[in-house]
Amino acid sequence: MKEAWIARSMAYRCVDCSEAMVSLFVSYGEPAVFEYPLVCPRCKRNLKSAVKAITKLDLGEDVKIQLLVQLLDFLFL
Secondary structure, X not given: OOEEEEEEEEEEEOOOOOOEEEEEEEEOOOOOEEEEEEEOOOOOOOHHHHHXXXXXXXXXXXXXXXXXXXXXXXXXX
């Protein structure tokens, strides 16, 4: 079963401002967890591609909506 969540990256930083990126984490079962850096929370670099990446996931619509809400929480709260 796939799980996905949005969190701050411990590995990736923005090339412009060195802020820790907000990443998409996808788990295909333990211990396989993949990290996809999405957007910089400070300068909003790659915001459009981040939204596209989430909407192209092969998860249910409810999960996609939750991921988009999580992404917006990281960027605007």
